[in-house]
Amino acid sequence: MRILIIGGSNSLLKGGYVQGLAQSLQGYVEAEIVQISVGATTSLSAIGRLHETFNGQPADVILYEYGINDAGHFAPRPGGAESWLMCFHLLLKTAARLYPSAVFVPLVLAQQQHFSMTVPNPIYDAQIRAYQELALPLIDIRAWMSALFLGRAPEWMYRDAAHYDTPHATSIIGALVAQRLLTLKAQNAEPLATTLARLQNVSPFARTEVMYIPAVNLQQFTSGPVEPGHIGNRLMQLDYLRMLPGSRLDLNSEMFPLALFLKSDPQHDTLQLELSTPEGFAINTRVVTRHADTETLPFIYSSIPLPLLWSHSLVMHYGASKLGVSVPLDAGGGQTGFDCYAPGLPNAPERHLDFVGLLMLVQQ
Secondary structure, X not given: OEEEEEXXXXXXXXXXXXXXXXXXXXXXXXXXXXXXXXXXXXXXXXXXXXXXXXXXXXXXXXXXXXXXXXXXXXXXXXXXXXXXXXXXXXXHHHHHHXXXXXXXXXXXXXXXXXXXXXXXXXXXXXXXXXXXXXXXXOEEHHHHHHHHOOOOOOOOOOOEOOEOXXXXXXXXXXXXXXXXXXXXXXXXXXXXXXXXXXXXXXXXXXXXXXXXXXXXXXXXXXXXXXEEEEEEOOOOEEEEEEEOOOOEEEEEEOOEEEEEEEEEOOOEOEEEEEEEOOOOOEEEEEEEOEEHHHHOOOOEEEEEEHHHHOOOOOOOOOOOEEEEEEOOOXXXXXXXXXXXXXXXXXXXXXXXXXXXXXXXXXXX
């Protein structure tokens, strides 16, 4: 059984539920667990990781754990549930086209404040409705744990407000996931190719098509000091385009840029974003690109949902666009930014933007 895990930081914890899953499957099935999770970001980043890691090898299961992450980014925003639904449906389309024979399994975790099912959680409710509408075989850890412990989380359940990081909690979650996956294997559960057909019949975004473009494929549209680069760690290998001060990308397209993917490090500062459409939409703003987690980590892979730089929602008309991305010659001056990004550090020795990819959309 080849299991692809796309999730947030709970899927990356050392000794976390993924380890519990692997241990629970031992002796029942030969399992290969492929980890492509990314912490501190949204489901949009999962789309990039699916493309960047695809090598033609099929998967039996795609385990999707982004509920806490997406709730953190979308719940505070008006219309956040609709923005999440759009991200999720785009992710399902991508997964179905790359891994049509895989079974897609949502794993539903919850922040400590939402442990009890009696606590209102609109994003959770929207997620469950979406999974049920598509008849996906979800694993609802929130509902299971809340029922078992009568709505009161044991002291050993969470390390902090958003992480199940104790041996008791992660071993239980790992065993529950293993049990469900073994059952689905025995039942020959529905593959993503069939799920996609159902999705296209019910999705309000059925006519929205998605294309992921690696940044290295866009070098022909750049000017100034630009050079390709590569970096890796135990979790990922990334190709990127390093844009230095004075560099620029200009892209005229029949599609609209939904998200910019980047490898952020302590040398990141800002980019200048220029975006316009034939219908008269226009924005020109400086955007901070240093991820806050680079305070403690060498680099962070993440994405910036561009419409959230000027609005509360991702849902808009997607058509032709003119995009300009440049790295200013002068430091600082960041005017806007997405949730986890901060201004550049003073006196950084070499400012740059490590550009990984673009997610482009068009409405047909």
